[in-house]
Amino acid sequence: MSERSSNSVAQSSLLRISLWRRFTDCFATSVAALTVVLVLLPLGAIFAYLVYRGIGSINWAFLTQTPKPVGEAGGGMANAIGGSVLILGIASLLGVPFGIGAGIYLAEYGRNRFGDIIRFTSDVLNGVPSIVIGIVAYSVVVLRQKHFSAVAGGFALAIMMVPTITRTTEEMLLLVPQSIREAAYGLGVPRWRTTLSITLRTATSGVITGVMLAFARVAGETAPLLFTAFGNQYWNLNVNQSTAALPLQIFTYAISPFDEWHRQAWAGALVLIVLIVGAVAAVRIAVRRGALAGANN
């Protein structure tokens, strides 16, 4: 439509002005296209460099061994990968039920002033810097336990997961038509059963997507783990001990002066990105195929 209008102006007698205007139009379009290039450039650069530096360093030893002392070549990040899985597991266990529960409350019971307060609180919580959440987890868990632990790290990440899960769950539940709920009530199904087996089930794929978004967001978080999970050079699966995590290990290695550690940091970063993107993509595909119960809406 826009081409047609500028063409017709061009043919009219106002040629002098319209030349200038057409030039401005072209100029603005090219500037906008240029910004897109400028934004995509670092994205491409980061991924390309990540693969370029990381792929050569990923081998079996990297995935199965614990770090070697400084100066010795080899060793890997197995403990960090395991630790990340442990911490993320704890975080999901703590955060997902609360997030979904709060989402259900907002969608099914919270169409009122109190619901608005919760909604706003959850948005505010979403904006709290991760390092501040780390401080809170430190003073709530670490100071009481008197030592760093995987639980403290999981607690911090759980706090960060809740707001995202809550808001997406609410949004997804609201998409479920009211008539479906009323049909269930009409059949004599109690409200709790309707919510769980009808509404939530219809919205499963959306809710899971929300959970995965929250998961992907916290999987790469480093700041809240610095003084909660703290990091560890050895294997640890005890939830009450300080635990290594992939992002933490990448950070430690990246700011170290050793080339061997830099190499491993790139490999770790590649593994982390693959884990995050892989987890999200896997769930997306599973949901789309309807492999998960109730996802076929």
Added chain:
Amino acid sequence: MANQAFPRPQLTGQPVSQKTTVEPKTRPLPLMPSSSGEVADRLFGFAMLTCAVAILGLLVLIVYELVGRSQLSWHAFGWKFFAGRDWNPVEEHFGALPFIYGTLVSSLLALIIAVPLAVGVAVFTTEMCPKWLRGPLSFTTELLAAIPSVIYGLWAIFVLVPLLRQYVQPFLARTLGWTGLFEGPPYGIGMLAAGIILAIMIVPIISSITREVLMVVPQHQREGVLALGATRWEMIRIGVLRNARAGILGGVILGLGRALGETMAVTMVIGNRPEIARSLFAPGYTMASVIANEFSEATGDVYLSALIEIGLALFLVTIVVNALARLMVWSVTRGLPARAHV
């Protein structure tokens, strides 16, 4: 439950969904699953309420812990804490001004770089590019948001910083050195690097909000301006951007909130020196990165308390910034779009 009302015609006029709680005292009919359903309903509602209240509780917990644990430092330094330039853990004398300065300057620098880019991307994807390109483009920009902060930092250390040191900083010093903003030895690491990496990180959030806002500008607004003979750019400028500016500003402020609290990438490239320097080449320090670097090594209660007080300040600032941004975005996407161009 709805069946309970069936033998009592005077209740049938009510909406179905309310009947579950209408008559707690009637005897259950033989076919109904007795009153246990009602108890379960109550329990379920209560459990969901608990989850919702837990969110409120979390915020209260954050405030309580931060305020409680920063008391020591507050009593020792008072307001002067935020004006003091001296950060001396050995003599236990703490002033947070260098960190506040570093946070503000790096975030503002990031905004100056990111806002034109983000708005340009949003305008291009919603108004200019062919339809088939729209989905892939917005997806790739969102992908930038999925990269963890520590990976940005890693990339910045090994790619961005050498690039700045070798090419960009000498160039800036030659051409714009007279402003005083670009002088001193080009380390690569410093305020400029922090600002650039922050800019890359906040572009996706600003552009996705801007896109959202642009999309709620009514179509007839565009058609009207086009019908008056405007070119596409004039249509965008007059009909779209002017209507959406409150929402775009909201997105920008939301990006600012993100930049203020960003920790890892900044910590890795800003140089971590508590100094206030005019030159953007000089190393600096931010509120978030001083907490990240020194928290687990803080010996002494006052030291720890001072760090937590910085955390409290950061928390309060980001809350105000975020609340402001949400309100502005809501004013466009929820309220009447026409109101925005007054």
